[in-house]
Amino acid sequence: MSTSKLGYTLAGTFLAFTLAAASPASAQDAKQAPQAKVVGMDSVRVEPLRQTVPVIGRFVPHQTGVVAVRVAGPVDKYLVRVGDRVKAGDVLAVLVxxxxxxxxxxxxxxxxxxxxxxxxxxxxxxxxxxxxxxxxxxxxxxxxxxxxxxxxxxxxxxxxxxxxxxxxxxxxxxxxxxxxxxxxxNTKIRAPYDGVIIERHSEAGAYLREGEAVVTMLDDNDLEIEADVPANRISGLEPGRSLKAVVEDGTELNAVVRAVIPNENPRTRTRRVRFVAEYSGTIKSAAANESVTVYVPAGEVQDVVTVSKDAILNRGGAQLVVLNDGGKATFTPVQLGQAIGQRFVVLSGLKEGDEVVIRGNERLRPGELIKNGSEAKKDKAS
Incomplete structure (x- = not known):
């Protein structure tokens, strides 16, 4: 065997030995390296906030009242019962x-x-x-x-x-x-508008004089909201303005100002305000005199720092958020104010631009490595 061939053989053997010796160590080091947890994050941001005060209102119908007989005579028969829905022009009762x-x-x-x-x-x-x-x-x-x-x-x-x-x-x-x-x-008493029969005032065989009530009707297809608003809150209620309103079952809707009645109650210092109810999504069937809370503006618009509700953790009576501090989880106590939709007003503990964990924060430990899930998806796609 020549000297050159012997040199190549020794070099190859040494390289193979070196790689074989290094491979287990490298695999072990990679196995022991900490992995960043993928979590969902959201930024703390500034939003406009207008202070509001709740005012209890009620649903009121455009049309309701008794349907009277126009000619005197005995009742031959009733064609409707309490609770029946009728259309304008439907016969309600017939006189002899x-x-x-x-x-x-x-x-x-x-x-x-x-x-x-x-x-x-x-x-x-x-x-x-x-x-x-x-x-x-x-x-x-x-x-x-x-x-x-x-x-x-x-x-x-x-x-x-x-x-x-x-x-x-x-x-x-x-x-x-x-x-x-x-x-x-006129011996056929007809419905003057669409609605529901809520009361019958006589029965077949009864004699009715001209002008006496036959039934009481209510049009529940076109209900407005009426609220007695304090006079010092009226200035911000110009017609067309949309306010938040909530009914007793928690359904939210928009209450659009239609009219402010220029008649003040001297005892309560309130004025009646009429709102048009606008539902989003599934239309709820409201009832006349059903209570509804309207949130009336109480002051000027203020810019406030807000954080997602999903970022809040309750630990030992304290409210915490997990802050993304250079890729590490840092638990920070916060003081919260009122809710604005799906966010809370932050009174202290956070500033605009901070990144907080909103998904996976319950399983994190202080100092643990974290990574934004949206960024991880981008890296994987690239």
Whole structure:
């Protein structure tokens, strides 16, 4: 074997031995190196905050009240029960209408009689006109009588007046017939608007006088919010402004100012404000007089530091957040204020731009290495 071949063989053996010896150590070091935990993070930021005060209001309907009978008579039957939903024009109850039917028929006969009298008066006038023309044609004849001509002229004037009377009688009879038709139609009590029957005031067989209540209705499809707002909070409630409102079951909605009633209660120093209720998502079925809390502005807008609610940990009565301090978990106590949606106002302990852990913070220990989950996904994708 040559010297050069022997040198290559020794060098190869030494290199293989060196790699074999180094490999277990390198694997062991890699195994012992600490790994950063992947967590979700969010930044502390500044948001505008307007102080509000809660005002208790209630849902009120645009339309509600009794439906009254328009003609007197006994009730034949009711077609609705309490709780039934009706549309405008639906028949709610029916009065006994026999007398109204016959009264309508009598007035219809009066119209026919008045129309016949008018035709008779017109025929009489036509006959007098013919006689008058014949008399005027005899003016050059010895048989002409001026007195008779004057009599026919007066009779013609009277006939024209009789036609006017007959026309007036016909108009009066037609008006009476129309009133009879209206009275007959009013024996059917109809719903004046869409709504729900909330009370019946009589039963079949009862006699109702004109104007007495038949049912009480409520339109629950178009409810507004009415709240008695302190007078010193009215200045910020211009029409069209949207406020937060919450009903008793926790459903949130927008209350848009429609009108401020210019009438102040001197005892409570409040004014009534009407709001239009705007629901987001699934529409809730509200009820008249249901309570709703409206949050009315109480001051000017302020910029405040806020943190996500998911970042807060409660440990031993203290409120903590896990702060990302250069890739290490640092537990920091914080003092919190009121909630703004899904965030808390930070009174002390954090500043704008701080990164806090919002997912996986419950399992972390102080000083543990952490890494933002969104950044880890970016690194993996690249």
């Amino acid at each position: 209408d026999n007398s109204f039917n016959w009264e309508r028929n009598r007035r219809k006969a009066d119209v026919e009689s008045a129309r016949a009298n008018l035709q008779t008066a017109r025929a009489s006038l036509q006959l007098l006109d013919q006689e008058l023309k014949r008399l005027e044609g005899l003016k050059e004849s010895p048989a002409f009588s001026p007195a008779r001509l004057n009599d026919k002229l007066q009779e013609t004037i009277r006939a024209k007046s009789q036609i006017g009377e007959a026309q007036a009688d016909l108009a009066s009879a037609q008006a009476d017939l129309e009133l009879g038709e209206i009275a007959l139609a």
